[in-house]
Amino acid sequence: MGDSTLMRSLLRVFDRVPRLVWAGGRSQRTLLALMLLAAGSSHAVAQQSESGRNVPYGSPLSSDQTQQQGSQLSQNPPSAYPTPAERVGPTQLEDNQNSNQYRDDQSLTDDQTTNTNSNITNRSRVTNVPPQQVRPPELNEFERFVEKRLGRRLQRFGSALILPATRNYSVPTTTAVPPAYKLSPGDEIFIGLSGSIEGSVSRQIDSNGRIFLPRVGSINLAGVSYRDLKDVIERAVAIRYRGFDVSVAVTRLRGIRVFVTGFANNPGSYTVDSLSTLINAVFAAGGPSSGGSFRSVRLIRNGELVSSLDLYAFLRDGDRSHDAVLQNGDVLYIAPLGPQIALTGSVNQEAIYEARPGESLDDLLRFAGGTTALADADRLILYSLDNARSVGAVEVARQDFARRPVTGGDIVQVLATGTLANPLDRQTVIVRVEGEVNKPGNFVVPPGTNFDQVVALAGGLTNRAFVYGTNFQRLSVRQQQRDSYEEAVRQLETALVGAPLTSDSVVSDEQRSQQLAAGRALLERLRQAQPDGRVVLPILPSGAGLPGALTLESNDTIYIPPRPTTVGVFGAVYRPASFLIEDGRKVELKDYLRQAGGTLRLADTGDIFVIHANGAVVSRRAGALSAPALPGDIIFVPTKTQNVSLLARLAQISAVLFQPAIAAATLVAVTK
Structure with a gap:
């Protein structure tokens, strides 16, 4: 519509306005129409300039205002195949916060597009960060008892891994979204188009589970797996367009609120990413407190028990079969501490371990990684509290390890044999002879061999040997x-x-x-x-x-x-x-x-x-x-x-x- 036509239309509108509303004359009405026309023209030009700078005209990623102006500038609807003049270079929308990361998205192949999310900044929505932990939990009663008995501190198994809370076990800010991930309201996705239509935009899934693309309409994405996201977007855009490529990625995960209760080091509510699991939330809360259990962490959803996690299975065996993905409103309960046993001596990891009912000395040694190469594998010493609450030592043979249950308060010591000094008459002797002898070398001789015998093995002394200056060194003397x-x-x-x-x-x-x-x-x-x-x-x-x-x-x-x-x-x-x-x-x-x-x-x-x-x-x-x-x-x-x-x-x-x-x-x- 030209300016003269629009001017005549405005004047006809003002002529129909009742006199009670508009009392001005014809000249005043004309002046007002000119002012409105000028303001509307400048606003339209600004919108067209802004829209044209972001995305090409006719793209389904353009704004609503741009498409409305496009319908006014052409009496015929745009073709499904844009003309060459419409195929301008790829541009980025200003509202796309990740636009600088997608400058080359239009040239991505299908395989590359599938993994685009691995390079996307996943802005973690952890808004309720746990308080900074100045120090780990205080020692419990059994830890103080063991320190007094051994004369040194022995840590609880697992505490060195998850404490202090400065360690970050949340979902990383850059992560790969798994193909089976189900999209839900709050997730933000990136869409990039190339080919006959070009542009890029980020959209957040609304509370109804949809996103809106102009000239395409609403697209329902709630419950769509990430592996199917590209196909869903392609089918929706293909209704109006042909000859294009699509790249998609999840750029922001929705936040969910969970509650960590029970004997946690930092109990409270936490907002974590939708990919976070039970272990992520437990570690974010600083793990169990000094009175909390590593063996029983329960996930409760809508009042029902969903999963029960033994952190020992994860820390020692890497078993995450019970590490469920969290949902909004989940409750994590850390149970109170169970019976504790101290394991010391020639084992691969000395520590204080928590036992479940029915576990034996064999299970305890497995938690400790087994015995060392120098350990006495045939026996161990068990210090148990008797009815008088005094500590008594009992020797337990290897064949009884599996049958001997452990009880709270036990101290188990694995003895070492490889470091014991054997009598001289049982030692294999290795002697190094060098200098003024006829056959220098290292000699393996039986126990009790003397100087004369080993010098004879070395071929005897030469004519230039200075026996008085002999340098004889012995390992035991050195110590x-x-x-x-x-x-x-x-x-x-x-x-x-x-x-x-x-x-x-x-x-x-x-x-x-x-x-x-x-x-x-x-x-x-x-x-x-x-x-x-x-x-x-x-x-x-x-x-x-x-x-x-x-x-x-x-x-x-x-x-x-x-x-x-x-x-x-x-x-x-x-x-x-x-x-x-x-x-x-x-x-x-x-x-x-x-x-x-x-x-x-x-x-x-x-x-x-x-x-x-x-x-x-x-x-x-x-x-x-x-x-x-x-x-x-x-x-x-x-x-x-x-x-x-x-x-x-x-x-x-x-x-x-x-x-x-x-x-x-x-x-x-x-x-x-």
């Missing part, structure tokens, strides 16, 4: 040395903290702080050094044979070095170096000290010590410098410190930390 070493380090640390590092009263606080920091650095180096289990053998420097009667243990290591030809002098001397030993001439160690230029002014001459090739340490006070030099001897001259009682000893110890094999012996020597 003893480490214990003594750590105790000595703790004592030095106590002395460092409890005593000043200097006796000079004029030393400033800054200097004291620096000395304290230096002492701590030395202690840290001491902690990093570890004894290696070396045993000083009773061999004379001129000896040619090993202590043949010494019985070997498993994992013993024997290293026989070649004969050294030098004596080393290190520390606070003018020329630290290693000096050749002159054959046939007996030279005292102090002579080698003089060959190194003697001690410096800062040397602490009173604490000079000598380390022999066999690992022994001898101090100057014991006459070490007056003794004849032996091949491989090392003379060490420490430096002076402000306090010879503590910091000097720490410096002496740290100086020899580069020789881990003698660190333990040196520590003992310089701390006496």
Whole structure:
């Protein structure tokens, strides 16, 4: 209709208006008609521009106003096959909140369209978020009892998985809607069209279970499975259009309200997604409280029991057969806690377990994942409360596990046998022999084998073997040395903290702080050094044979070095170096000290010590410098410190930390 025709129509309408309503003259009525015409034209242009910017004219995804204008602009109804001018490029509706995620939907194939929902933002409607749990539930009475008996805390099985409540077990914001999912009011779907008609829109299913598409009409989607959604939309659009492709996705799930009651950690009402299950709601509520059961969670719908879930079956076996999908108004009831039993020792998961009536020790061990490889599988120890409420221990044999029911308050201990030390005469001995022997290697020998026998297996000693310097290491000795070493380090640390590092009263606080920091650095180096289990053998420097009667243990290591030809002098001397030993001439160690230029002014001459090739340490006070030099001897001259009682000893110890094999012996020597 043209502007002149519309103008004449408006004037005829105003002429028919009664005088009581309209008292203006012809000229005033004409002016009003022009104003209404201008306003209506600008409004129509704005609507047409807005509508044309969103979707092409003639698309079933266009707005109602656009289609009404289309009917006014053409006397004939639009063809089912739009003209080429109508086939404009794909556009996005402004009311589509997910439009930025569907820029390429029109090019999707059928297979791709089916899985489009996996990339859609599923805006979770969890509006009633449980309160932030600051800490897990308090210990119940049995947990405190077990902690007192064992001297350590034992957790309830399952509590580490679902507590604290900061863990998120709700349906994720990006999820794949299963094909069998039934659409219901509140769900929001995305529809994208390509081909002869193009556009995209999001629609929420109304309370009647329908969506409305202009030029198509209402489409009933309530109860339609997600796998059939595409076909339903295609059939509805195909009534008016041909030559198009459809892509669909569920972009928002409806919210449902459920109630978590009973002995829940955070009981209350929760609004969750329609895909949420019984387990999701229980975990969202923080799981059972300290008095709640992991073994009995009931789903009640309309006053009837729908499902009863044992969380142990889910946590241990992954069984979700009783994990029902929730519906609006469902009630979840967590039952009170049942009898509890503590399982400790050589099992795969120590914990406090909840038992159902009739369950046995065998069932309890299955919950714990069974026994470890080092466990005594033939028996266990059962601590039960008798009628006097005192704890008594009973040994239960393996054949009785299945017949022995568990009762509340039991503590079950599985013993270990693999860690027991067997007598030496029953141990299989593996010895490593290397160095100056004819056949180095690892030898498996029977219990009771001695030095002579294993050296014979190694082919005997070579001509260059230096028996006095033999490095013999033993695993059991290493552990003893480490214990003594750590105790000595703790004592030095106590002395460092409890005593000043200097006796000079004029030393400033800054200097004291620096000395304290230096002492701590030395202690840290001491902690990093570890004894290696070396045993000083009773061999004379001129000896040619090993202590043949010494019985070997498993994992013993024997290293026989070649004969050294030098004596080393290190520390606070003018020329630290290693000096050749002159054959046939007996030279005292102090002579080698003089060959190194003697001690410096800062040397602490009173604490000079000598380390022999066999690992022994001898101090100057014991006459070490007056003794004849032996091949491989090392003379060490420490430096002076402000306090010879503590910091000097720490410096002496740290100086020899580069020789881990003698660190333990040196520590003992310089701390006496």
